Amino acid sequence: MVQFSEIAFQNKGVAVSLAGAKAYNPDGKNPEGEKPAMAIDGSTKTKFVDVNAGPLMIELTNQVEVDRFSFTTANDAPERDPVQWWLEGSSNGFDWVLLNAQRVDYPTPTGRGQQTEWFPFLKADFGYFFFRFVPTTRSANMVQISEIAFRNRGVQVSMSNATATNPGGENMIGETPDKAIDGNTQTKWIDKNVEGLIIGFVQPVQADSFSFTTANDFPARDPVQWQLEGSGTGVKWVVLHSQTTDYATPTERFTQTEWFSFAKASVPTPAPTPAPTPAPPTLPPAKVSLAVVTHMLPEKVRWSISVKGGAQLCAGGPYKQWYATILVAEGECKMKTGTTYELQCMDQYGEGWAGGHLKINDAKYCGDYQWGGGKVTNRTFVAP
Ligand SMILES: [Ca+2]
Ligand SMILES: [Ca+2]
Numbered sequence: 001m002v003q004f005s006e007i008a009f010q011n012k013g014v015a016v017s018l019a020g021a022k023a024y025n026p027d028g029k030n031p032e033g034e035k036p037a038m039a040i041d042g043s044t045k046t047k048f049v050d051v052n053a054g055p056l057m058i059e060l061t062n063q064v065e066v067d068r069f070s071f072t073t074a075n076d077a078p079e080r081d082p083v084q085w086w087l088e089g090s091s092n093g094f095d096w097v098l099l100n101a102q103r104v105d106y107p108t109p110t111g112r113g114q115q116t117e118w119f120p121f122l123k124a125d126f127g128y129f130f131f132r133f134v135p136t137t138r139s140a141n142m143v144q145i146s147e148i149a150f151r152n153r154g155v156q157v158s159m160s161n162a163t164a165t166n167p168g169g170e171n172m173i174g175e176t177p178d179k180a181i182d183g184n185t186q187t188k189w190i191d192k193n194v195e196g197l198i199i200g201f202v203q204p205v206q207a208d209s210f211s212f213t214t215a216n217d218f219p220a221r222d223p224v225q226w227q228l229e230g231s232g233t234g235v236k237w238v239v240l241h242s243q244t245t246d247y248a249t250p251t252e253r254f255t256q257t258e259w260f261s262f263a264k265a266s267v268p269t270p271a272p273t274p275a276p277t278p279a280p281p282t283l284p285p286a287k288v289s290l291a292v293v294t295h296m297l298p299e300k301v302r303w304s305i306s307v308k309g310g311a312q313l314c315a316g317g318p319y320k321q322w323y324a325t326i327l328v329a330e331g332e333c334k335m336k337t338g339t340t341y342e343l344q345c346m347d348q349y350g351e352g353w354a355g356g357h358l359k360i361n362d363a364k365y366c367g368d369y370q371w372g373g374g375k376v377t378n379r380t381f382v383a384p
Pocket of ligand 2: 147179181182183184185186
């Protein structure tokens with residue numbers, strides 16, 4: 001569930017008028033009196049609530065210049081405040097441009113009726129939040145690489161805040177997408193379905209080339225043709241490098257390819273290059289405590305945690321104890337700092353978690369939902 005009392009826009013420090021603007025919440029579910037229009041009615045006493053945490057769309061009466069935005073918290077329930085978001089702009093309602101992105105939890109004021117800072121819009125050439133490597137192999141029955149890397153003006157892009165996912169992929173045990181960005185050529189990513197490998201960053205990344213490193217065995221699984229794509233939100237992709245004939249991928253094992261330059265309309269004038277900072281080889285393990293707090297009907301709740309868009313990490317439930325706190329053992333769910341995870345809260349009978357919740361460190365999840373029988377609700381969080 002998401003809520004806030006107002007959203008506002010400015011251009012060069014001047015408020016953008018929302019007079020006559022319409023607000024929509026496609027696929028949303030709003031309680032009576034807490035409709036999308038309440039987010040732009042100019043009153044912090046009224047709020048917009050969406051049980052489905054879907055997008056809020058605001059249609060202005062005429063085209064305007066906007067360079068930053070802000071929102072104001074509602075009257076209650078700080079756990080419903082937005083902490084991560086995408087903000088996009090469009091002149092026709094079809095083609096959207098990414099304007100602002102918050103990919104790690106923002107410290108939204110816990111004070112009620114309180115306005116956030118003004119969030120500036122991204123520059124037009126901000127780079128990408130996501131890269132996707134779509135390979136074809138020599139044998140085409142599975143793909144493997146030990147590492148993928150990006151570079152900008154000769155400086156390697158740090159993977160310390162990156163997440164790797166492989167939607168639609170089928171990985172071997174221990175050979176998951178994250179192994180392609182762990183800085184270790186002894187570990188590898190294998191996908192039996194030869195789907196795309198997506199690398200996501202919490203900050204926009206400028207890159208002008210990429211490279212990959214072969215794994216320990218089977219050169220037949222090496223990529224020889226590919227498309228390397230970039231994206232703002234992970235929905236629409238632009239092709240940055242395309243290899244349409246078989247590339248002479250090194251048959252030597254643990255061997256890095258050359259750097260493949262991205263085709264770009266304009267390359268920015270090189271600034272003095274800072275000394276390269278080597279990427280930390282591995283992400284530190286996160287200190288995450290998980291506890292399931294049950295109230296009534298614990299036998300109907302289940303949950304799972306996955307790398308966002310990727311493999312499942314751990315799962316739990318249903319439970320037998322009413323009104324209990326059930327700790328999830330530390331070794332059962334090994335997360336990495338700065339990685340985005342997707343939590344699924346599952347309900348069998350249609351009453352949400354009936355007063356119970358899942359606690360990740362101090363944040364409560366799952367408990368703030370009421371939903372239809374057999375439904376699943378997704379939340380994302382970033383391991384601290
Ligand atoms: Ca309002
Ligand atoms: Ca590796």
